[in-house]
Amino acid sequence: MSKMRIYEYAKQNKTTSKEVIQHLKDLNIDVKNHMSTVSIETIVKLDEKFAPKQQSNKSTNSNHNQQQHQNRPNQAKNGSNRGKNGKPNRKRNDQNGRRNPQQQNKNKKHQNGNKRHHNKSASKPQQQKPVKETPSKITYSDTLTVSDLAGKLNKGTSEIIKKLMSLGVMANKNQDLDDDTVELLCDEFGVEVEKEIILEDTDFDKYLKEDNPADLVERPAVVTIMGHVDHGKTTLLDAIRHTKVTEGEAGGITQHIGAYQVENDGKKLTFLDTPGHAAFTSMRSRGAQVTDIAVLVVAADDGVMPQTVEAINHAKAADVPIIVAVNKMDKEGANPDRVMQELTEYELVPEDWGGKTIFVNMSAFKLEGIDSLLEMLQLVSEIEELKANPKAAAFGTVIEAQLDKGKGPVATLLLQNGTLHVSDSVVVGNTFGRVRAMVNDEGRRVQAAGPSTPVEITGLNSVPQAGDQFLVFSDEKKARQVGEAREEKHIRENRSESSKVSIDDLFEQIKQGEMKEINVVIKADVQGSAEALASSLEKIDVEGVNIKIIHTGVGAIKESDIILASASNAIVIGFNVRPDTNAKKAAESEKVDVRLHRVIYKVIEEIESAMKGMLDPVYQEKVIGQAEVRETFKVSKIGTIAGSYVTDGKITRDSGVRLIRDGVVQFEGEIDTLKRFKDDVKEVAKNYECGVTIKNFNDIKEGDILEAFVMEEIERT
Numbered sequence: 107m108s109k110m111r112i113y114e115y116a117k118q119n120k121t122t123s124k125e126v127i128q129h130l131k132d133l134n135i136d137v138k139n140h141m142s143t144v145s146i147e148t149i150v151k152l153d154e155k156f157a158p159k160q161q162s163n164k165s166t167n168s169n170h171n172q173q174q175h176q177n178r179p180n181q182a183k184n185g186s187n188r189g190k191n192g193k194p195n196r197k198r199n200d201q202n203g204r205r206n207p208q209q210q211n212k213n214k215k216h217q218n219g220n221k222r223h224h225n226k227s228a229s230k231p232q233q234q235k236p237v238k239e240t241p242s243k244i245t246y247s248d249t250l251t252v253s254d255l256a257g258k259l260n261k262g263t264s265e266i267i268k269k270l271m272s273l274g275v276m277a278n279k280n281q282d283l284d285d286d287t288v289e290l291l292c293d294e295f296g297v298e299v300e301k302e303i304i305l306e307d308t309d310f311d312k313y314l315k316e317d318n319p320a321d322l323v324e325r326p327a328v329v330t331i332m333g334h335v336d337h338g339k340t341t342l343l344d345a346i347r348h349t350k351v352t353e354g355e356a357g358g359i360t361q362h363i364g365a366y367q368v369e370n371d372g373k374k375l376t377f378l379d380t381p382g383h384a385a386f387t388s389m390r391s392r393g394a395q396v397t398d399i400a401v402l403v404v405a406a407d408d409g410v411m412p413q414t415v416e417a418i419n420h421a422k423a424a425d426v427p428i429i430v431a432v433n434k435m436d437k438e439g440a441n442p443d444r445v446m447q448e449l450t451e452y453e454l455v456p457e458d459w460g461g462k463t464i465f466v467n468m469s470a471f472k473l474e475g476i477d478s479l480l481e482m483l484q485l486v487s488e489i490e491e492l493k494a495n496p497k498a499a500a501f502g503t504v505i506e507a508q509l510d511k512g513k514g515p516v517a518t519l520l521l522q523n524g525t526l527h528v529s530d531s532v533v534v535g536n537t538f539g540r541v542r543a544m545v546n547d548e549g550r551r552v553q554a555a556g557p558s559t560p561v562e563i564t565g566l567n568s569v570p571q572a573g574d575q576f577l578v579f580s581d582e583k584k585a586r587q588v589g590e591a592r593e594e595k596h597i598r599e600n601r602s603e604s605s606k607v608s609i610d611d612l613f614e615q616i617k618q619g620e621m622k623e624i625n626v627v628i629k630a631d632v633q634g635s636a637e638a639l640a641s642s643l644e645k646i647d648v649e650g651v652n653i654k655i656i657h658t659g660v661g662a663i664k665e666s667d668i669i670l671a672s673a674s675n676a677i678v679i680g681f682n683v684r685p686d687t688n689a690k691k692a693a694e695s696e697k698v699d700v701r702l703h704r705v706i707y708k709v710i711e712e713i714e715s716a717m718k719g720m721l722d723p724v725y726q727e728k729v730i731g732q733a734e735v736r737e738t739f740k741v742s743k744i745g746t747i748a749g750s751y752v753t754d755g756k757i758t759r760d761s762g763v764r765l766i767r768d769g770v771v772q773f774e775g776e777i778d779t780l781k782r783f784k785d786d787v788k789e790v791a792k793n794y795e796c797g798v799t800i801k802n803f804n805d806i807k808e809g810d811i812l813e814a815f816v817m818e819e820i821e822r823t
């Protein structure tokens with residue numbers, strides 16, 4: 107039975123849903139809202155009020171075809187059946203606005219059947235071709251051609267082609283159909299359709315469309331502030347925010363949402379509000395590169411410190427330009443020249459000295475130099491020519507996310523392309539939802555957010571992770587499918603082995619051409635060893651693959667080393683140092699390969715062998731049994747025979763043996779002979795007696811324990 111939605115009926119009859127609903131109420135017909143469907147009987151009743159003249163045409167199927175003919179030319183002209191991009195509109199109703207019921211198909215099929223019948227010569231016996239049923243639902247995952255769809259619908263390709271023509275689409279049987287057209291056609295045949303998302307289709311890359319260069323516009327740079335502990339990162343972030351954000355906004359409350367924007371000379375800059383390279387790199391380890399420029403804060407009275415170097419390495423690994431903010435210039439003992447000098451060692455050479463790095467002297471505390479820093483950031487951002495397409499589907503990265511008791515999952519998103527709107531359907535990491543509300547960095551509700559803008563959103567099904575990426579989908583169903591498939595994939599991947607680089611699969615990856623450079627993080631007990639190791643490793647070159655040292659440091663392996671390694675897909679080498687507890691945990695969860703060594707040449711040997719695919723197998727000892735020596739016999743030419751009783755496991759002829767006396771290992775060697783009575787045997791099991799001789803060892807005494815062991819090859823971890 108044909109049905110249609112109230113709003114469709116209202117539109118068709120140039121009235122409002124409200125009026126239709128009211129009339130239905132008058133008729134004592136209960137409906138929920140404008141999305142409710144009404145049956146053909148109800149439509150007939152509605153027609154009496156809203157379309158009295160056309161009542162018979164509109165309410166019955168009998169005139170349907172005739173009406174279609176009358177209406178079609180007009181439609182073709184005004185293209186009312188086609189969407190903006192020339193594709194047919196998703197939902198299409200018949201000329202009366204009614205969805206074509208399956209019943210209608212059946213009628214048509216009947217008519218066609220008759221036609222066929224008439225064409226046949228009268229003399230031929232009538233062959234009743236079995237008519238295949240039209241399925242009530244079809245599913246598909248890959249792009250369908252016209253003939254694929256015909257097959258699924260149990261129709262002839264010509265029928266599909268005709269239907270497409272009637273919709274204004276010319277196609278041949280091998281033509282690919284886009285999802286909208288498949289849905290539309292299925293709708294026409296009264297068949298429900300669902301596109302299954304196969305797990306491989308969960309990458310956002312598959313859905314990101316190339317931007318039309320004409321749509322690209324300038325976007326604000328995204329800036330991260332990094333540097334050594336106490337050099338003034340937080341003070342600088344606050345200083346920038348207070349001088350710029352609250353300026354001119356009397357009483358404006360700046361809300362902490364993980365990032366904020368400031369305006370300088372009419373141009374915006376976006377600052378990530380989480381100082382430090384750990385946040386920066388953990389985001390990168392999730393595949394998100396949001397930072398366009400790094401500000402390296404170095405205290406003028408303290409100079410380059412270990413975390414300054416780490417920050418430099420992190421920024422370099424991410425290939426992000428660095429501006430140096432020489433802070434605390436107000437302090438006694440401030441020595442900016444020393445900072446410049448020290449930084450030249452890390453290839454950060456000031457422009458004044460012929461280099462390319464911008465240095466800004468400042469005091470975050472006294473709010474001095476902030477404007478120059480912003481000006482320089484603007485300059486670099488112009489050089490970088492940062493652009494985005496506000497018309498694209500919104501895409502970006504999660505900066506922060508947490509569960510709020512009242513609001514549910516809350517996430518701060520940084521838009522990297524496109525414009526995000528309230529009520530957009532969005533997939534975020536492995537979750538999805540609809541944007542219920544958006545708040546900007548000033549705590550104001552907004553309806554839309556463009557590129558480089560941070561916004562806090564609610565409406566997600568669960569809490570994503572910082573560094574997760576998000577993408578808006580045109581409809582909620584698709585977002586749900588992709589979101590659910592991503593979640594499933596994520597669970598599967600977590601179960602399976604990680605794809606991170608490890609010494610053991612180096613050769614495999616090199617062989618498959620997946621690896622041209624091996625990234626390494628070195629931590630050592632003293633700077634000298636770290637440097638020596640680094641330079642030796644850099645000299646290794648196997649089949650054009652070389653080693654790149656992305657960071658060296660002194661001291662225990664820290665969590666930040668692991669995060670850096672994880673983000674850069676690197677191996678960590680500890681030389682005379684060990685990972686601390688947090689680093690151990692991080693290495694486990696991030697699946698980073700940490701190698702601990704005490705001798706330089708062993709490190710070189712291991713890496714070189716791994717690259718050549720010649721890593722020696724690793725063996726582990728396994729004790730297989732124990733026997734107690736109960737009697738000994740001295741036989742010339744043979745030596746001492748130990749008359750023994752197997753107390754545990756078994757003793758085998760080819761196992762290794764250890765002789766233990768009073769808990770102390772006296773000897774370790776091989777079994778020479780193993781006998782039961784006079785016969786040589788391969789093994790003797792528990793609770794049996796046996797005679798054992800040990801190769802090159804005769805000092806066996808009553809009461810000694812013989813421990814049998816084998817060496818088993820184990821998989822490297």
Ligand SMILES: Nc1nc2c(ncn2[C@@H]2O[C@H](COP(=O)(O)OP(=O)(O)OP(=O)(O)O)[C@@H](O)[C@H]2O)c(=O)[nH]1
Nearest residue numbers: 334335336337338339340341433434437469470471
């Ligand atoms: N004299 C002077 N002190 C400063 C300046 N900038 C920061 N400080 C002080 O230095 C100390 C550390 O500053 P923070 O901003 O907390 O440094 P940070 O780099 O964020 O430190 P962590 O968050 O611990 O890594 C604070 O006591 C600040 O007041 C400056 O320009 N001049």
